[in-house]
Amino acid sequence: MTEHEARYPVPEHASARAWVDEETYRSRYAQSVEDADAFWLEEARSRLTWFTAPEIGSESRYTPSDVQVRWFADGELNACYNCIDRHLEDKADKVAIYWEGDNPDDHLSLTFAELHEKVCRFANGLKSLGVGKGDTVTLYMPMIPEALMGMLACARIGAIHSVVFGGFSPDALAGRIVDSGSRVVITADESLRGGKNIPLKENVDEALTRPGTEVVEHVLVVRRTGGSVAVNPRDCWYHDVVDPQSSECPPEPMNAEDPLFILYTSGSTGTPKGLLHTTGGYLLYAAMTHRDIFDVHDDDVYWCAADVGWITGHSYIVYGPMANGATSVIFEGVPSYPSHGRIGEVIDKYGVTILYTSPTAVRSLMAQGDDIMASSTRESLRVLGSVGEPINPEAWNWFYRVIGNSRCPIMDTWWQTETGGIMITPLPGATELKPGSATRPFFGIQPALYDNEGQELSGEAEGNLVIKASWPGQARTIWQNHDRFVQTYFSTFDNVYFTGDGCRRDEDGYFWITGRIDDVLNVSGHRMGTAEIESSLVAHEAVAEAAVVGFPHEVKGQGIYIYVTLNEGIQPTDELRAELVKWVRKDIGPIATPDVIQWAPGLPKTRSGKIMRRILRKIAADELDGLGDTSTLADPGVVDDLIEHRQSK
Ligand code: WT7
Numbered sequence: 325m326t327e328h329e330a331r332y333p334v335p336e337h338a339s340a341r342a343w344v345d346e347e348t349y350r351s352r353y354a355q356s357v358e359d360a361d362a363f364w365l366e367e368a369r370s371r372l373t374w375f376t377a378p379e380i381g382s383e384s385r386y387t388p389s390d391v392q393v394r395w396f397a398d399g400e401l402n403a404c405y406n407c408i409d410r411h412l413e414d415k416a417d418k419v420a421i422y423w424e425g426d427n428p429d430d431h432l433s434l435t436f437a438e439l440h441e442k443v444c445r446f447a448n449g450l451k452s453l454g455v456g457k458g459d460t461v462t463l464y465m466p467m468i469p470e471a472l473m474g475m476l477a478c479a480r481i482g483a484i485h486s487v488v489f490g491g492f493s494p495d496a497l498a499g500r501i502v503d504s505g506s507r508v509v510i511t512a513d514e515s516l517r518g519g520k521n522i523p524l525k526e527n528v529d530e531a532l533t534r535p536g537t538e539v540v541e542h543v544l545v546v547r548r549t550g551g552s553v554a555v556n557p558r559d560c561w562y563h564d565v566v567d568p569q570s571s572e573c574p575p576e577p578m579n580a581e582d583p584l585f586i587l588y589t590s591g592s593t594g595t596p597k598g599l600l601h602t603t604g605g606y607l608l609y610a611a612m613t614h615r616d617i618f619d620v621h622d623d624d625v626y627w628c629a630a631d632v633g634w635i636t637g638h639s640y641i642v643y644g645p646m647a648n649g650a651t652s653v654i655f656e657g658v659p660s661y662p663s664h665g666r667i668g669e670v671i672d673k674y675g676v677t678i679l680y681t682s683p684t685a686v687r688s689l690m691a692q693g694d695d696i697m698a699s700s701t702r703e704s705l706r707v708l709g710s711v712g713e714p715i716n717p718e719a720w721n722w723f724y725r726v727i728g729n730s731r732c733p734i735m736d737t738w739w740q741t742e743t744g745g746i747m748i749t750p751l752p753g754a755t756e757l758k759p760g761s762a763t764r765p766f767f768g769i770q771p772a773l774y775d776n777e778g779q780e781l782s783g784e785a786e787g788n789l790v791i792k793a794s795w796p797g798q799a800r801t802i803w804q805n806h807d808r809f810v811q812t813y814f815s816t817f818d819n820v821y822f823t824g825d826g827c828r829r830d831e832d833g834y835f836w837i838t839g840r841i842d843d844v845l846n847v848s849g850h851r852m853g854t855a856e857i858e859s860s861l862v863a864h865e866a867v868a869e870a871a872v873v874g875f876p877h878e879v880k881g882q883g884i885y886i887y888v889t890l891n892e893g894i895q896p897t898d899e900l901r902a903e904l905v906k907w908v909r910k911d912i913g914p915i916a917t918p919d920v921i922q923w924a925p926g927l928p929k930t931r932s933g934k935i936m937r938r939i940l941r942k943i944a945a946d947e948l949d950g951l952g953d954t955s956t957l958a959d960p961g962v963v964d965d966l967i968e969h970r971q972s973k
Contacts, residue, residue: 330717330721330758330759331756331757331758332724332733332756332757332758332759333756334346334733334752334753334754334755334756335731335732335733337706337731338619338706338707338733338752338753339753341619341621341753342619342751342752342753342754343615343616343619343753344616344619344751344753344754345753345754346753346754346755348754349751349754349755349764352767353765353767356767356768357768357770357793360381360382360768360793361381361382362381363767363768364381364382364395364396364608364768364796365378365379365381365396367608367612368396368399368604368608368796371608371611371612371615371647372401372406372604372607372608372611372647373401373405373406373410374399374400374401375400375401375402375577376398376399376400376401376577377399378396378397378398378399378580378604379398380396380397380398380399381395381396382394382395382793382794382796383395383397384793384794384798386794386814386818386819386820386821387819388810388814388815388818391806391809391810391814393794393798393799393800393801394581394800395580395581395604395605395794395796396580396581396604396605396608396796397579397580397581398580399579399580399604400577400578400579400580401577401578401580401603401604401607402479402480402575402576402577402578402603403476403479403578403584403603403607403643403647404443404447404476404477404479404480404575405480405575406607406611406647407476407479407642407643407646407647408420408436408439408440408443408476408646409440409575411436411649412436412437412440415436415649416435416436416437417435417436417437418435418436418649418651419433419434419435419651420434420435420436420438420439420646420649420651420652421433421434421439421469421472421651421652421653421654422625422651422652422653422654422674423468423469423653423654423656424653424654424655424656424657424670424673424674425516425656425657426516426517426518426519426656426657426658426661427516427519427657427662428662428666428669430656432469434469436649439473439476440571441571442469442473443473443476443477443480443573444480444569444570444571444572444573445566445567445569445570445571445573446470446473446474446476446477446566446569447477447478447480447481447573448566448569448570448573449477449544449562449565449566449569450477450478450481450483450508450544451481451573452565452569453508453541453542453544453560453565454507454508454541454542455478455481455483455507455508456481456482456483457481457482457483457576457578457582458482458483458484458582458583459483459484459507459508460483460484460485460486460504460505460506460507460586461474461478461483461484461485461486461506461507461508461509461510462485462486462487462488462497462500462501462504462506462508462509462510463475463485463486463487463488463509463510463511463632464487464488464490464492464497464509464510464511464524464527464528465487465490465510465511465512465515465524465546465632465633466490466512466514466515466516466517466522466524466548466656467515467631467632467654467655467656468512468546468548468654468656469654470510470512470546470562471487471632472632472641472642472646472654474510475487475585475632475638475642476642476646478585479584479603480573480575480576481573481576482576482578482582484504484583484584484585484586485584485585485586486500486504486506486585486586486587486588486598487585487587487632487633487637487638488500488501488588488633489631489633489634489913489915490515490522490524490631490633491522491633491913491914491915492633492912492913492915493527493909493910493911493912493913494527494528494530494531494534495531495534495910495911495912496596496911496912496913497527497528497531498531498532498534498536498537499595499596500588500596500598501531501532501536501537501539501540502534502536502537502539503588503595503598503803503804504586504598504803505539506539506540507539507540507541507542508540508541508542508543508544509528509532509540509542509543509544510543510544510546510562511524511525511528511543511544511545511546512524512525512545512546512547512548512549513525513545513546513547513548513549513550513551513552513553514548514549514551514553515548515549515656516548516549516656516657517656517657517658517661518657518658518660518661519661519662521549521551523551523553525543525545525553525554526553526554528543529553529554529556532558540558541558542558542559542560543556543558543559543560544560544561544562544565545559545560545561545562546562547561547562547563578603579603579604580602580603580604580605581602581603581604581605581800582602582603583600583601583602583603583800584601584602584603584606584607585600585601585638586598586599586600586601586803587599587601587634587635587638587741589635589740589741589742589851590844590851590852590853590856591812591842591844591853592824592842592843592844592853592854592855593843593853593855594808594853594855595856596853596856597802597803597805597808597809597812598802598803598804598805599741599742599799599802599803600799600800600801600802600803601638601744601797601799601800602800604796605744605795605796605797605798606643606744606745606796606797607643607647608796608797609744609745609795609796609797610638610639610640610643610644610647610744610745610797611643611644611647611648612745612767613639613644613745613746613749613766613797614639614640614644614645614647614648614650614745615644615648616751616766616767617709617735617737617746617749617751617752617766618678618680618707618709618735618752619678619706619707619751619752619753620645620648620650620678622649623677624650624651624677624678624706625651625652625653625674625675625676625677625678625704626645626650626651626652626653626676626677626678626680627652627653627655627670627671627674627676627678627679627680628640628641628645628652628680628681628709629655629659629667629679629680629681629682629685630680630681630682630711634741634850635739635740635741635744636680636711636712639744639745639797640680641654644745653670653674653676655670659685659688659689660688660689663696663699664689664692664696665696665697665698665699665700667679667681667685667689667727668696668697668699668700668701668702668727669699669700671700671702671704671705672700672701672702672703672704675704676704676705677704677705677706677707678705678706678707678708678709679705679707679708679709679727680708680709680710680711680735680737681708681709681710681711682710682711682712682713682848682849683710683712683713683714683715683716683719683849683881684712684713684848684849684879684880684881686710686715686719686722686723686727687716687719687878687879687881688879689722689727690718690719690722690726691878691879694726697726697727702727702728702729703729705727705728705729705731705732706732706752707732707733707735707752708723708724708727708728708732708733708734708735709734709735709736709737710723710734710735710736710737711737711739711746711849712846712848712849712850713839713846713849713881713882714760714836714837714838714839714881715734715736715759715760716760717759717760720734720736720759720760721759724759733750733752733755733757734750734757734759735749735750735751735752736749736750736757736760736761736762736763737749737762738762738825738835738837740823740824741799741851742798742799742813742821742823743791743795743797743798743799744796744797744798744799745766745797746766747765747766747769747771747791747795748762748763748764748765748766748769748771748835748837749762749763749764749766750762750763750764758830758834760836761830761834761835761836762835762836762837763834763835764833764834764835765835768793768795768796769791769795770791770792770793771789771790771791771792771827771835772789772790772791772792772820773785773786773787773788773789773790773827773828773829774787774788774790774817774820775787775788776788778816778817778818781829783829784829784830784831785828785829786826786827786828786829786838787826787827788816788817788822788823788825788826788827788841789823789825789826789827789835789837790817790820790821790822790823791820791821791823792819792820792821794821798821824840824841824842824844825837825838825839825840825841826838826839826840826841843855843937845872845874845882845884846874846881846882847874847877847880847881847882847883847884847915847916848879848880848881848915849881850915852912852915852916854871854872854873854874854937856912856916857870857872857884857886857908857912857916857918858870858871858872860907860908860911860912860916861886861888861904861907861908863911864903864904864907865891866890866891866894866900866904867888867889867890867891867904868889868890868891868892869888869889869927870886870887870888870889871886871887871924871927871935871937871940872884872885872886872887873885873887873937873940873941873944874941874944875919875920875941875944875945875973876945877919877973880919883919883920883973884916884917884918884919884920885918885919885920885922885940885944885971885973886904886918886920886921886922887922887924887927887940887966888904888921888922888923888924889923889924889925889926889927890923896923901921904918904921905917905918905921919973920944920971920973921971922966922969922970922971923969924962924965924966925962925965926959926961926962926965927940927962928940928954928957928959928960928962928963928966929957929958929959930956930957930958931956931957931958933958936954936957938952939951939952939954939963940966943963943966943967943970944970946970948967951963
């Protein structure tokens with residue numbers, strides 16, 4: 325049997341204690357789609373603590389002229405209360421967070437009681453800066469407890485947080501501050517990753533020189549490294565503002581449909597979109613998926629090795645685990661520092677039972693060989709998880725065999741910023757695994773495959789992945805731009821949510837995600853629009869035109885390949901190439917660092933002037949046989965030139 329045909333049945337240790345076995349999966353899945361309102365209302369009432377329990381289930385509709393996503397709209401609750409206060413009765417002294425710093429000697433733990441006290445002070449500190457219900461606050465933070473505490477403090481007082489990943493550039497940060505209308509920004513002096521200091525506060529200062537950012541009244545700065553920072557009139561130190569506050573702060577009662585957070589993500593066109601998630605449905609979906617998919621019990625030590633700047637961090641570092649009263653490891657550093665054995669060492673140090681990470685992290689470790697795991701036993705592990713991009717069977721097998729000692733099932737979880745939580749996934753006690761397949765839908769999720777004409781495909785098929793009915797975790801809108809929300813997700817096909825992913829369904833009804841079918845790249849699990857990178861490049865004085873495509877990359881999944889046409893009279897030099905790489909890094913952030921730049925005297929275009937990316941993708945991937953029909957090109961000769969001068973990777 326080749327590894328592509330391998331099957332992994334549910335291990336006995338998983339079936340012995342799992343929340344969901346195969347029979348429960350089948351019967352509850354059937355109920356969740358046949359009587360969705362009853363199913364979700366029951367889940368909502370039993371899993372969350374409400375000030376007013378909801379009687380209304382879904383009021384969602386996908387009619388293009390009138391798209392609305394709405395759940396539990398008569399319910400009232402507070403997300404922070406659900407994540408902290410309600411655990412104080414029986415889990416006050418349980419560890420909520422084991423924080424592991426970049427340097428292994430830097431660590432601390434916080435119980436739910438300690439977290440309660442700190443989050444209340446933080447919330448009162450925000451109030452003292454004038455933040456109230458409905459205000460937006462931008463967080464630009466390292467992976468330190470204050471990042472989570474800041475999010476929960478916002479939720480406690482009804483403020484809407486907008487977390488911007490600390491790897492984004494000042495310009496990217498400025499755009500998100502302006503779009504979200506944040507009057508307060510929370511940051512730290514510096515972040516620390518892999519022994520390197522990253523000047524977060526300096527980036528904020530630079531961002532706040534950009535037009536539109538005058539709305540920012542306060543910058544609250546956490547001291548992380550003690551690195552020196554400029555102090556401007558709008559700046560205040562976290563310890564000065566927060567430490568003197570009272571440790572009592574009543575949680576604000578919020579309607580289930582009141583906004584909880586905005587999170588920006590890239591689309592195929594235009595500027596990043598701020599997806600809006602609301603309080604009740606999102607929290608329920610994060611909590612329920614977290615508990616059922618990772619099979620979390622009271623004695624588990626759970627580690628999601630993501631950053632809070634992504635949706636994975638929101639749902640599976642903060643809201644899901646905390647709503648479930650779980651003990652989590654929060655990691656500031658990177659898997660390769662101080663050595664490639666770090667992940668295993670952290671697992672042993674805290675007795676981690678559940679590890680949720682990304683294929684790109686797995687592949688980067690796999691490239692170092694099996695020996696790197698010799699410094700740890702990882703005996704405590706029970707369940708593994710993967711997220712962010714398709715996991716190739718080779719990486720799956722390495723993850724399973726080397727990290728998981730061939731005894732931990734891997735949950736390959738497919739979802740998106742827009743979906744709020746995991747949508748297609750195995751369950752540890754229910755699902756036979758096939759490496760590379762995200763397997764089957766979670767409760768209430770109805771995936772379908774459509775052809776390009778909008779016909780639903782049945783049985784074994786490959787097509788566009790859409791989701792039929794709404795689910796509680798679904799994003800409600802794009803902040804300040806509902807039209808774009810409708811246009812992006814509900815106009816390609818009638819009456820379904822369009823995911824932007826391609827997918828195959830096999831003979832067992834298992835789903836295999838094949839990747840984005842729009843102009844969105846997935847580089848190391850980070851999502852970015854080709855249009856964003858192109859518009860950054862054409863803003864450089866030397867560049868006339870640029871076309872960006874992805875190409876298969878061993879570690880990153882996809883790499884960034886750029887075709888650049890220079891302005892008349894500009895010489896294509898290696899210095900210029902290096903300068904353009906730096907330019908994009910500075911403009912968007914290090915995650916968008918180009919891998920390859922090819923000088924292109926011309927780009928393949930149709931007679932109507934549309935760049936034929938299909939051809940550019942094939943050239944970048946060295947797939948020269950399948951270039952397809954080039955006869956509709958305005959100048960077929962440019963293709964030969966591009967092939968001849970393609971760059972090695
Ligand atoms: C895109 C969403 C979900 C949190 C992290 C990324 C790709 C995600 C998988 C998976 C295949 C996956 C999809 C999706 N993706 N998980 N298990 N298998 N592809 O969130 O930044 O919103 O990106 O990531 O292409 O559309 P995101």
